[in-house]
Amino acid sequence: MIIIITEDTNLGAKSREDGRAFDELRPLKIEAGVLERADGSAYLEFGGNKILVAVYGPKESHIRRFQRPDRAYIRCRYNMAPFSVDDRKRPGPDRRSMEISKVTAEALQPSILLEKYPRALIDIFIEVLEAEGGTRCAGITAASVALADAGIPMKDMVVACASGKVNDQIVLDLSEVEDKEGQADLPVAIMPRSGEITLLQSDGSLNAGEFEKAVDLAVEGCQAISKVQQDALKKRYGE
Amino acid sequence: MIIIITEDTNLGAKSREDGRAFDELRPLKIEAGVLERADGSAYLEFGGNKILVAVYGPKESHIRRFQRPDRAYIRCRYNMAPFSVDDRKRPGPDRRSMEISKVTAEALQPSILLEKYPRALIDIFIEVLEAEGGTRCAGITAASVALADAGIPMKDMVVACASGKVNDQIVLDLSEVEDKEGQADLPVAIMPRSGEITLLQSDGSLNAGEFEKAVDLAVEGCQAISKVQQDALKKRYGE
Amino acid sequence: MIIIITEDTNLGAKSREDGRAFDELRPLKIEAGVLERADGSAYLEFGGNKILVAVYGPKESHIRRFQRPDRAYIRCRYNMAPFSVDDRKRPGPDRRSMEISKVTAEALQPSILLEKYPRALIDIFIEVLEAEGGTRCAGITAASVALADAGIPMKDMVVACASGKVNDQIVLDLSEVEDKEGQADLPVAIMPRSGEITLLQSDGSLNAGEFEKAVDLAVEGCQAISKVQQDALKKRYGE
Amino acid sequence: MNVVPEITRKSITDLINNLERPDSRALDEYREISLETGVISKAEGSARVKIGSSQIIVGTKSQLGSPFPDTPNVGVIMTNSELLPMAAPEFEPGPPDEKSVELARVTDRCIRESQMVDLEKLCLVEGKKVWMIFIDLHILDYDGNLMDAAVLGAVAALLNTRIPKATMVDDEIVIDYENKEPLPIREKALMCTFAKIGEQMVLDPSLAEEEILSARLSIGMTESGNICALQKGGATPLTKEEIMNAVKITEEKTKELMEYLP
Amino acid sequence: MNVVPEITRKSITDLINNLERPDSRALDEYREISLETGVISKAEGSARVKIGSSQIIVGTKSQLGSPFPDTPNVGVIMTNSELLPMAAPEFEPGPPDEKSVELARVTDRCIRESQMVDLEKLCLVEGKKVWMIFIDLHILDYDGNLMDAAVLGAVAALLNTRIPKATMVDDEIVIDYENKEPLPIREKALMCTFAKIGEQMVLDPSLAEEEILSARLSIGMTESGNICALQKGGATPLTKEEIMNAVKITEEKTKELMEYLP
């Protein structure tokens, strides 16, 4: 069992269990081009999350289901390693990973110029090597970098971040503990140039005012993370 | 547990648990054309059974297994809703439903002019929404109406009904209790015009004389049900 | 539980649980052409092992995975009957049978003139009807006879036999008890004309000297079994 | 995968851009809704819901089981959905695909996060025995907007559910099928789904609209106006204004929907 | 799916309409039958049966398990069938298809409904522990009429089965593998299968006949002449007269078949 001692004297902006301000992100690190075989790849550490993404394509597919006459098809697979969570996870897809794969593909799709590659398949493989809250957002953020690393033409680089409600406060980027014990979790992905929202889910209880505040906060978080994405690509490819 | 009190004074034709005569059917209701998307459909209530059938086709199939060079192929899927029985049934096919799907397809096939549609596929989906004994016969009876509703050309409209042996008596149309506690169950389907038998199974113990009596009784039941099928179509399409 | 009483007075060459000499094979019987439908077949009894093999092909395959542009593809399926072992085995492939299927295909492949049949499929089905140690070797030995019975052109007839280490002694052809309680098991398949090794696995602990001795012993066993293979074919087809 | 002819796509989009719809509804208007409960005697709770021609039967079943290790003192709700091949020509038999899984999981979240069912009251022995409530969504006819129908049907089925009274007698659990009780229900929640087509967001998309939508937004809301579940779908982004506007409409429309509940 | 050339179909049909068969048998005559028992030492009961070239090995295994909740005081028989890909070129590896499932289920019904095995004697602790008998049909060679071979082999394997003596000693189940006992067998049942080809019903269809049959009828019958299982197959109807006639032949032929049993 994990026993977490919270001091009563923590007040105001520093009231979170790990001492972060309400609008403070966990430490974030992104590296592009980390795999040999994949056409593009990225590795991301975000708090205790460790995520690896590989992209293959655009490539020919022999499978009818993965063909569209007028554009490329995105197949996305979000997967957790058996050792990524406290209790060993059985290998293979489950209902949660199926849903995350679907919304992740939908979150990334608006940014990709799919119509350039009719009938082609683009594979996005997201591996959660270690999970500590917020893996779906971290996966989307890393996937965009891997897509760019693969040279897939994009309008913008989608970026994701969650906000939520913990101890009656709207906070940014929930940790695993905050996610479990909090009152709401709201993952958001945006295209940072237009600010448009490509992923939005909500789980928990928020009134309209709190909801709006949470969306705003998550979008701010996304904008901050977007810079780290760009730095990762600059580091690999130069300015 | 279901405790059923049977009075010893019940005699003769009225000796069944639910008070029916040995040759009496449960209340039956059939409605054609109940679904929007399906090419044909029918809803049937028979005693406590509630059955819904949809038919799609004849349509093109891309799956080799479902193609025949000289005729249409019938794919039949008998399925029970998880809430249709006392203990929740796990979704998905099991051995029982696989066998029933097979014999149902064989029971319906003789009536359909398959040779009119070489290489085509006809889908018959039978959903048991609530089960109370005799679902396979009810499914066949409803499927014929759905096939007619889909405008599939047929020689005749197959109809099914079970007979069996309960308390040493040959009776028509076993209820769930009679099926479980009885000595034999004999589902029969016929083409009512010719009286020919397209489905015949037997489960339990019958001597040759009892068997013949049971077949005759089931055929009589079929003929009665056939009228209800026709009424359902008349009600939908006029005389 | 199986209680096996071993007398301390058993010494030297006769020290094995079933009284065999260290280099002694269990009784072996092979019969070719035992099935009607298969293109080739063989039945083998080896100690308590009972193995049946059927071969189909070379034949056309519609499955892309089973096609090679320049040669025939070998599909091998090693399967144990549910009643072949002490505790009933659940039907269907498991990890062990998948590995054995793979190494069996690789063990047989060098002998077959695959380039004669580009794009064709050769099916080898190995059924273990009763298992008593050494089924993979027995399966390979029987499969060669079935391939010959099917008229598949081969350079040589692969033959397999295990050796191992039991009670600190290198011995030939481990029984089930020796396999379980022994220190090492070493299945070997060879092409008897050249003496080249087409299957080699090892499970247990052997130093280099013991290993070499075990390989030599297994090869000797193979050569002896090879004669029984040839006799089986002669018996069926004449000299 | 249905390919919609470009001409159809354009004509519906033009209509909607002019604030009209193919079936003459207002942009924020539901199609005809019907809801019956208690339709399946063998289920412990059941409902048949129709929105337009979309039709779902929902059945519930209870079962005693073990709680999840991290929530030892609360009962369990399991929501399962089957997009039956009967419901649409493009649905195939087989295990649930991601569309079906999303439908079940969003329905589940809306019910769970609204805390509509007081799950603590479904605990019999902490850490050992709790009630598990299975909600099965049986999709019979697919004419668009399954989300709202699924939640409406599931909530109605839960309100209709009667589970046997279970009590502890001398360390033994006694389940009394003669005395059935309703579930411990608190504040209810329902869901409103919008489709973005052209420049507009329309409520309760029909099949024809769903086939050409560019984005979808489903909002689950409690009676007191809290958002308890939300799911964006589709391959086009939404602006914050579009989302906040949908939230506003949902506040009003959930109230309307609540009136269908028994 | 085998496509039989029209000329073959016609020539066999013509023969049979003239009351002859391709292999010169009478219409109501079985092919050569062979039956050995005790062929698999590790099985608790086993049989190898051949009808013509159709060949099946049947093995039984016992295991202690829980009874079904609605029949707490009787043992369980589970019949499983594998149409091995070895048995015919058209059989593919994979989970049992509907043909295989039908074979297992009809065999199972014939054995269960004949009440051949006194299942009450296989109950050790009511509601808790009963013997489960697994019957595995391993189809090695498919040359037509698997039904009759499967039932014959399964019954022979059951007659051959020896399970360990199990007794209750101080609330503990003691299983004595040194003392094995036969199953409690009562009246036996076997099965006869007919194929309708042309105007006739022929007994024990060969592969060539099975490939062109229009209907199939399998009748399970006990020694005393009770029908305990019956299954029609195929896409053509049968008349009541055809069925009653088959029942009559079965009465006679089951007796013949019984003589093969050990």
Add this chain to the structure above:
Amino acid sequence: MNVVPEITRKSITDLINNLERPDSRALDEYREISLETGVISKAEGSARVKIGSSQIIVGTKSQLGSPFPDTPNVGVIMTNSELLPMAAPEFEPGPPDEKSVELARVTDRCIRESQMVDLEKLCLVEGKKVWMIFIDLHILDYDGNLMDAAVLGAVAALLNTRIPKATMVDDEIVIDYENKEPLPIREKALMCTFAKIGEQMVLDPSLAEEEILSARLSIGMTESGNICALQKGGATPLTKEEIMNAVKITEEKTKELMEYLP
């Protein structure tokens, strides 16, 4: 299935027949190896291994479970491998194929048969409760010779593993997550893999070499030089001399590899 152009095949083969390799290594030389342990905090033991660009993360997890009936007093090691679709363009999502199963089983045999982990010390209550150690091989990048990388990574992860102290207090198992202990490790073992190309056997085949190899030989060896696992692969035979020579090289190379272990 990758088809390698004939010209590539020939040029690599010619090089190797001249005792050279595409990447200028000696025939018995490993590519660059890197090994880190403790890379996954939530795993009980972990390692990231790279041989050339092949990359594997190995994680271990412990769990209390029942021993196998025939070995009631020893713990259990379960090795599982996933050839992730991320690792190579030809890998597809889905259950483990035979290549993946072979990798896991050979790794497992090397660890089990070397008796590296003293499994008897992982038994808590004979016949009832033992530690089960799951080793998960997560293949991230496939650049040839997964076998040696898998074994090296698995052994490193086992050395890195800390499981909670479990003790019996009054017939109850108390698991103390505050006090974690290393596994009881004895003599270690590692694996060397050779590819036969042309007339030569080369150590540690790269992807380009693996794609054209005619036979593969993997040898697991303990520190004291005992062969604890061996697996031949590929469709071409090997001579005894080739095998014995590989054993000799392995004796030397395992020592080198051991130095990478923590």
